[in-house]
Amino acid sequence: MCKLHAGADVAGGGLDLSKGREILPANVRPTNYDLTLEPNFENFTYQGNVTIDLDVVEDSTSISLNTLELAIHSTKVSSESSVITSSPKLSYDDGKQVTTIHFDQKLPAGTKAKLTMTFSGELNDKLAGFYRSSYKDARDGTTKYLATTQMEPTDARRAFPSFDEPALKATFDITLVAEKHLTCLSNMDVASETEVDSEMSGGKKKAVKFNKTPPMSTYLLAFIIGELQYVESRSFRVPVRVYATPDKDIEHGKFSMELAAKTLEFYEKTFDSKFPLPKMDMVAIPDFSAGAMENWGLITYRVVDLLFDEKASGASTKQRVAEVVQHELAHQWFGNLVTMDFWDGLWLNEGFATWMSWYSCNSFYPEWKVWQSYVTDNLQSALSLDSLRSSHPIEVPVKRADEINQIFDAISYSKGSCVLRMISKYLGEDTFMEGIRRYLKKHAYGNTQTGDLWAALSDASGRNVENVMDIWTKNVGYPVVSVTENEDSKSIHVKQNRFLRTADVKPEEDKTLYPVFLGLRTRDGVDESITLSEREMNVEVPSIEFFKLNADHAGIYRTSYSPARLEKLGQAAKDGLLTVEDRAGMIADAGALAASGYQRTSGVLALLRGFDDESEFVVWDEITTRIASIRNAWTFEDREIKDALKAFQRDLVSDKAHKAGWKFQEGEGHIEQQFKSLLFGSAGLSGDKTSRLTEFRIIDAAFDMFNKFAKGDATAIHPNLRGSVYGIVLQNGGEREYDILVNAYRTGNTSDERNTALRSLGRAKQPELIKRTLDFALSSEVKEQDIYLPIGSLRTHVPGINALWQWLQDNWLTIQKKLPPGLSMLGTVVQICTASFTKQEHIDAIKKFFSERSTKGFDQGLAQSLDAIRAKSMWLERDREDVESWLKARGYLKKSTEGKL
Structure with missing residues (x-):
């Protein structure tokens, strides 16, 4: 279709000078929308008409509202019973996405007005506004479509002419016109369903009218038309349903359905506030840009974040689904109400x-x-x-x-x-x-x-x-609190400064003094009363032998201790004086402080080595995270150094992995399942070779499971281990294993299974397989929403990191077209393709490429990538020799690396 408003006059959106916001003029305010939409699934267009009731706040001879990529066919402005104009002059401001309607007769302040517009738009494939989503019909393999919405933050204007700002709340009367066999959903329940003559097709269709919504913001409006099935719970005061397309097993919606019903009841009691809508629908959308969207009464989700198969997915997936569902339901009050x-x-x-x-x-x-x-x-x-x-x-x-x-x-x-x-x-x-x-x-x-x-x-x-x-x-940022011990042995000195990973804080960046809740833990318990609000202060402690700040790590800051104190805290952890949160947070702080020059990396390696007796999953999760951050910073260093770090990781985790095992029993604890999975993956991906405690080393065990799976045994790989097994066999295998995983992606029964296969492909290091992964990401087999999945694991090895950057440059126009700059996914892909580098020369190359291109819509993400590279580069300059010396002294580095770094 032709470009909207080509050659139109530039006019429109006002500027709130007090805050510099580009917002609509305040001369009118919407109070109600009466909106009718009819999509055409043959040519992916839709027709609509909207009547907006307005309160006229100021004398007006124009009305401005938001539109984007809509063709406006007719416009009428009326006041009370008289028509002000049925053929006004329209002007459009492309930058502000505002259409302004000009008329000669004045609308007096204090009156009511109506704005009626007919329009058409594209049922687009941009995952924004009113868009189309597709799935394969399991019966005949044909592609089927549904129409759905994503309005947040500013795409209601892409669906219909609207006052598309969160403060301009109004009520909505929605009518959807569709084929009789299709399901129509919106925020409210159905008021009526009638047969109508379709203007688009000429045949008979149904018009589904929904009850009026409460006052709400445009970004929370939603409507869906398509073939849908559902499961329903009546255990809450209003019906709770989970919908999915016919190609999905709707029984997999029961976990989320039952959880949602219980959560709504829990939130009503917790907030002492009734859920104000007559129903709660949650819909799994095949194409979706975010994880989920909290549309009031009609929450939309990625399939993998709503449907859960207990037999095919692991403990971490279950927790993710639960958190997403409860997150979106919390929004029904906090954000929607x-x-x-x-x-x-x-x-x-x-x-x-x-x-x-x-x-x-x-x-x-x-x-x-x-x-x-x-x-x-x-x-x-x-x-x-x-x-x-x-x-x-x-x-x-x-x-x-x-x-x-x-x-x-x-x-x-x-x-x-x-x-x-x-x-x-x-x-x-x-x-x-x-x-x-x-x-x-x-x-x-x-x-x-x-x-x-x-x-x-x-x-x-x-x-x-x-x-x-x-x-x-x-304020941006947070402090690091440096701790020194006073000579009186009865107090400590604490001082706060701005913390930057790049370790180059300028004086003008270190002026904010935060109220830091010190949360002093001693043998007597936790003192929550002490707040550091100045630059520095002395704090009395009952005994200098044991103390720790930021008990349970509820405070937003890092704590920097002396190496001697850090060693004592390591012993305190062994003695049971620190909580799980304390231990995990202490490791996180030490790792981050080493990366930014407050401590030496050798000290962190020694600290991690001292946690070999640790028994808690969360602490081991942080230990493996910190080892990974060191290995990532050393990615482009000499192979012997990298192999030594890998061996160090293997030494830490292998025995624990073999003792924990990789068999899962029915009724096994949620945390235990994740712990086994973590240890298995960490040991296997770091090259686990031998163990006296089991007949299989982990790499062999992974291949054994994988080969059984390849021969048709769908139960050979436990869901908790699926991602690790795939990663291990691709890291150590070749084309055969790659082909099996591509087939697993194509034929997987659930989105979780398919996504796990897709996410693993980048582990393959062979040049021809790297190329296949990158080509696959842009193929029709991978939805735009999932482009980041196959390329993500290419960041785990140097050939993949280099290939990613080249791919981004070679395919920039295609990637930009598939992922419009206004959506956050382009920024995600840019960061994936850039942030894994570690040297100044990489920064220079990235800057040069983007200096000749617009970075609108992802400039902040790009800046964050460059900052992250700069931080790693400076870390390496400081601690390259420190890490080498530590690894040599402990026998991990046997070859001389002189002259190779």
Whole structure:
């Protein structure tokens, strides 16, 4: 179809000068949309008409609203009973994505108006707005389509003309026109279904009209048309359903369905707030850009994040599905009922939903011990990204639509949730929840800023929360607290400074002083009352023999101890004086501080070696993560050094892996299953060779399982081991193993099985197989949403890293077309293809390539890649000889590497 509004006049969106935002003029406000849509699955177009009820706030001779890639066919403006204009002049501002309707007769302030527009659009393949998703019909192999939506953050304008800003809430009357055999879904339940004559096809169709929604933001609107099946639970006050396309086993929706029903009841009680909609639908969408989307009453998911087959998927997948479902359901209150007023408050949505998913998971599955893994998952994710200069504050100023997708990252989600965890510890969980209840009650159906949350928490606690917490949300980064021991042996000296992974903090970047909750752990317990709000201070300790800061790692900071103190803490861990969270967090801090020059890498290697008796999964998860970060930084170094680091990893994990074994018993614990899987994969991928405790070394065991699987035994590889087995055999195998995995991707019964095969392909190192993986990623067999999966594991070896970068350059136009810059997936692929390098020459090459191309929509991700490379380069300069000496002294490095580094 022709380019929309080609040659139109430039006009439109206003600028909120107080915050620099490009937003719509405030002369009118929408109150209700009456929207009808009819898709055509033959030519992938749709027709629509919308009538928007408006409150006229100021005398107006124009109305501006958002549109993107829509053809406007007719426009009428009326006031009360009179038509103002049925043929207005339209102008379009392409940059601001705003259509302005100009008319001569004035709309007086204080009156009501109606704007009616007919329009058409493409049922696009961009995973945004009103788009098409496809699947294979299991009966005849033909491709079938459904129409679905993804409006967040600013793509409602791509589906229909709208006032597409979160603060411009309105009610919606939705009607969908479709073939009679298709299922039609929207946010609300069905009000009526009638037979109509189709304007598009000329035949008879059904018009499904839905009940009016509560006041809500445009980004939460959703509608779906397609062949769908469902399972339903009536155990909650309103029906809860899980939908999927006919090619999926709908029985796999029961876990999420039952969990959702229980979670809605749990949230109603926790928030003291009824879920206000008459039903809850959750739909598995074959093509989906995010993990899930919290549309009010109609949540959409990637298939793998909603459907769960207990027999075909492992413990980690089950936990992921549970967390995603509970995350999206938390949004029904935090984000949907109460919504941030603009996108710089995104963290209010995402940070809370992330925290709440862990809170509810802990309530439902206490045996999962999720607050332990929170330290190694959410906290480390936040600290990792926020240690780069190219990070951003939690409350990040957002001016334009194309900037918004880039802040859906670990700062808004993980750091945001960590701030909430920190404040919940500071206030006490009961007080914190009471503040949340007051916040939701006061602002229901409205919009808020961060200060409104602080006010509610202050009201509930009697403390000035804003003074404490604003510093954390309005500033980029976090501190490292350096600890020295005073000569009096009765106190310690603590000092805070800005922490950067690149270890090059400038004086002007180190002016923010955070309120750091020290959480002092001693033999007497934990003292939560001490806060470091100045640059430095002395802190009394009951005994200098044992103390640790940041008990359970609820605080957002790193702690730097002397090598002697770190050694004592290692012994304290063996003596049982530290919690699981303490031990995992201490290892994480030591690894991050070595990477940034606060400690030597040899000290971290020694610390890890001292944890050989450790028995907890979460701690071992962090140990293997830190070994991986060292090995990744040394990726482009001499082979003997890399082999020595690999041998060190193997020494740490192999015996534990053999003792734990790789057989799974029915009823085995959730954590134990993940622990066995972690050890098996870590040992096998580091080249596990021999063991006196088993007849198979792990590599042989992996091949034995794989060969049985290849011969048709679908049960030969336990779901918990599938990813590890695939990775091990590809790392050590060749074309035969590669072909078997491609076939496993093509024929897998579940999305989890298929994705695991796809994710493993990059482990193959042979040049011809690397090329096949890269070609496969851009083929029609891999959906755009999954391009990152096959290429991700190419980052595990040098030939793959180099090939990825060349592939990105050679296929830039194709990749850009498949993954439009406005969507976050392009930034993800750019980071995958660049961030694994370690040298300044790599930075120079990346900068040169992108200096000649637009980086709009992913400039922040690219900057983060360059920062990460720079940090590794500086780490290597500092500690290259240190690591070599340590490895030599312990017999891991037998050959001289002189002159090869």
